[in-house]
Amino acid sequence: STFLFKTSPFPLLFFSNFHSKVSFFVEFLTICIKLRGYCRRIMPEYKLHYFGIRGLGEVPRQIFALAEVKFENVAVTREDWPEFKKKTPFGQMPVLEVDGKFIPQSFAIARFIASQHGLAGKTPFEAAWVDALADQWKDFQNDFKKFWYLKLGFGEGDVDAAKVEHGIPARDKFFPLVVKQLKKNGSGFLVGDAVTWVDVLVANAVADLEEKEAGFLAEYPEVVAHQKKVHAIPALKKWLETRPY
Amino acid sequence: AMPQYKLYYFAFRGLAEVSRQLFALAEVEYENVGLTPEQWKEFKPKTPFGRIPVLEVDGQLVAQSLAIARYIAKQHGLAGKTPFESAWVDALADQWSDFHRVFKKYWYLRLGVRPGDIEGSKVSVGIPARDSFFPLIVKQLKESTSGFLVGDGVTWVDVLIANAVEDINSKEPEFLSEYPEVVEHQKRVHAIPALKKWIDTRPPSTN
Numbered sequence: 001s002t003f004l005f006k007t008s009p010f011p012l013l014f015f016s017n018f019h020s021k022v023s024f025f026v027e028f029l030t031i032c033i034k035l036r037g038y039c040r041r042i043m044p045e046y047k048l049h050y051f052g053i054r055g056l057g058e059v060p061r062q063i064f065a066l067a068e069v070k071f072e073n074v075a076v077t078r079e080d081w082p083e084f085k086k087k088t089p090f091g092q093m094p095v096l097e098v099d100g101k102f103i104p105q106s107f108a109i110a111r112f113i114a115s116q117h118g119l120a121g122k123t124p125f126e127a128a129w130v131d132a133l134a135d136q137w138k139d140f141q142n143d144f145k146k147f148w149y150l151k152l153g154f155g156e157g158d159v160d161a162a163k164v165e166h167g168i169p170a171r172d173k174f175f176p177l178v179v180k181q182l183k184k185n186g187s188g189f190l191v192g193d194a195v196t197w198v199d200v201l202v203a204n205a206v207a208d209l210e211e212k213e214a215g216f217l218a219e220y221p222e223v224v225a226h227q228k229k230v231h232a233i234p235a236l237k238k239w240l241e242t243r244p245y
Numbered sequence: 246a247m248p249q250y251k252l253y254y255f256a257f258r259g260l261a262e263v264s265r266q267l268f269a270l271a272e273v274e275y276e277n278v279g280l281t282p283e284q285w286k287e288f289k290p291k292t293p294f295g296r297i298p299v300l301e302v303d304g305q306l307v308a309q310s311l312a313i314a315r316y317i318a319k320q321h322g323l324a325g326k327t328p329f330e331s332a333w334v335d336a337l338a339d340q341w342s343d344f345h346r347v348f349k350k351y352w353y354l355r356l357g358v359r360p361g362d363i364e365g366s367k368v369s370v371g372i373p374a375r376d377s378f379f380p381l382i383v384k385q386l387k388e389s390t391s392g393f394l395v396g397d398g399v400t401w402v403d404v405l406i407a408n409a410v411e412d413i414n415s416k417e418p419e420f421l422s423e424y425p426e427v428v429e430h431q432k433r434v435h436a437i438p439a440l441k442k443w444i445d446t447r448p449p450s451t452n
Contacts, residue, residue, distance in 0.1 A: 090340055090381055098329060108335035116328055124319060125302060131312035136294055142346060177294055 046071035047097040048109075049084070053245055054208075056106045057094045062200050063110050065239035067117035073244070107134060114197035122192050129191045133181065133198045137205065140174035151212065175220045178202060182222050188229050195233060203230035250275035251301040252313075253288065257450040258412070260310040261298040264317055266404050269443035271321035279448075311338055311405075318401035326396050333395045337385065337402045341409065344378035355416060356451075371420075379424045382406060386426050392433055399437060407434035 046064070050057030052075030064071045076084055076093065088095050089104045096102070096109040103109055111131070114120040121127040147167030150159045178190070187193040190202065206227040209216050217224055231240055250268070254261030256279030268275045280288060280297070292299050293308040300306070300313045307313060315335070318324040325331035351371035354361040382394070391397040394406065410431040413420050421428055435444055 089336070089385075101329070103329070103332045103336060105336035105339040107339055108332045111335055112328060112332035115331075124316060125305065125307065127319075128300075128307045128312050128316035131315060132293070132307055132309035135309040135312055138342075181293075 044099050045097075046113075047074050048072070048094055049074045049076055049088075049097060050094040051076055051078075051081070054243075059197070059201050059204055060094055060096065060106060060109045060113065061243070062204060062236060062239060063113045063117075063119060063197055066195065066200060066233065066236050067113060067119060068235055069113065069117060075244075107138070110134075110197045110201070119195065119197050119200075121196055122194070126192045126196075130196045130198045133178075133190055134201055136174065136177060137198070137201055140170055141205070143170040143173075171216070175217065175223055178226075179220060179222045182226055188226070190226070195230060199226070199230045200236070203227040207231065247273070248303045249301075251278055252276070252298060253278045253280060253292075253301065254298040255280055255285070256448070258408075258447075259450075262450075263310065263314050263401070263405050263408050264298060264300065265447070266408065266440055266443060267314055267317045267321070267323060267401055270399070270404065270437065270440050271317065271323060272439055273317075273321060311342060314338075314401050314405065323399065323401050323404075325400055326398075330396045330400075334400045334402045337382075337394055338405055340378065340381060341402070341405055344374055345409070348374040348378075352413075375420070379421065379427055382430075383424060383426045386430055392430070394430075399434060403430070403434045404440070407431040411435065 046069065048057060048060055048064070048071055061071075061073060081093075085091050087102075089102050092104060094106055094109060095104050096112070103112060111120060115127070121130045143166060147159070147162040147165075147170070149155055150157045150162045151167075181190055182188075185191060189195050189199050191198065202223075203226060206217060206223055210224065210227075231237060250273070252261060252264055252268070252275055258265075265277060285297070288297075289295055291306070293306055296308060298310055298313060299308050300316070307316065315324060315338075318334075319331075325334045348371060351363075351366040351374070353359045354363045354366050355371075385394050386392075389395065393399050393403050395402065406427075407430060410421060410427055414428065414431070435441060
């Protein structure tokens, strides 16, 4: 016990002058900060903030599920949104909170998680193809939503006319590209030989389409097969079976 | 060995200019292919999505202007220093993309690419789009304090935004007068020597 007494730092607190106490305290604090930084790097705290619906939050949630990374799924209510909106970088959701700091934009969030967990392609060129397909989907969605939002009950207009004018042309411009890429790639996934975040993005959209307008993709069986393959991946299947909405 | 890069687009700035600027900034050689309309008709079926720009890397094509820009940037240290910074670069780029998707409905009228009521579109589309987007850029510049949008050095989103700002100012000089920080940012980015050299010597272009 005298050995411990002589070598431990605690006697300094009682017997040393003020300067030694401050040095000890500063060193102790530095060690704590370094330890916290280390812990945050190996296991950051993730919170995904979105409304309590699938929407633009669903793909980031599915990336977390596929990567088997823990996250807090925060459902912001309509009442709480105006206050929380002021705290977000762009006044929009989803936002991902990473150890207290925000990242906005659903694709930036998806790519951030995906690229750190092997879900963004195996090479830079593959990653570029994942990004390219995702942006192509976004271009599709931008045209398609002129029909789809009406169908979901948002806005005023003739749903059947919108389907003919916007829905079908958008579908027939985009999904042949997906079929072409699936055939060219040959692995069953869109890019490379393993699942990436764009497989999750497209499969999610396809499942949503088929759920709300059965048969809409009847002329694209490869696309429906791809969706089933992606959603059969165990980690993702588990999420789909247990997700809150 | 350095890959062989060929950037295919029309012979004007448009959606390829950001990638050309990134190659210039990174001081990387590439073949800058400007297609005529006739050449485009022939080339189109060879492209992944029937659109340009496409980047050819050792004979393989990749499409989509932002995917191309990010790819070039990542290879040459222009995409943020950490995953978190890269995510912020991506987020700002996607926010610009959302802005541009709406803004172009007015801007294409201003450029004379499409017919329409320019002044009416400016009020109903152009000004609201501007005032939803550029305050976010000002806010980010103030938070960043480095003079660049993310981290302490230039990234591809600085190039993206500065290019858009230069384009707007060249055709409608007073349009961003309420956003002096944004104009200063554009001047700062375009003063970077490797980029300035490209801008001073690039072929003339209408847009």
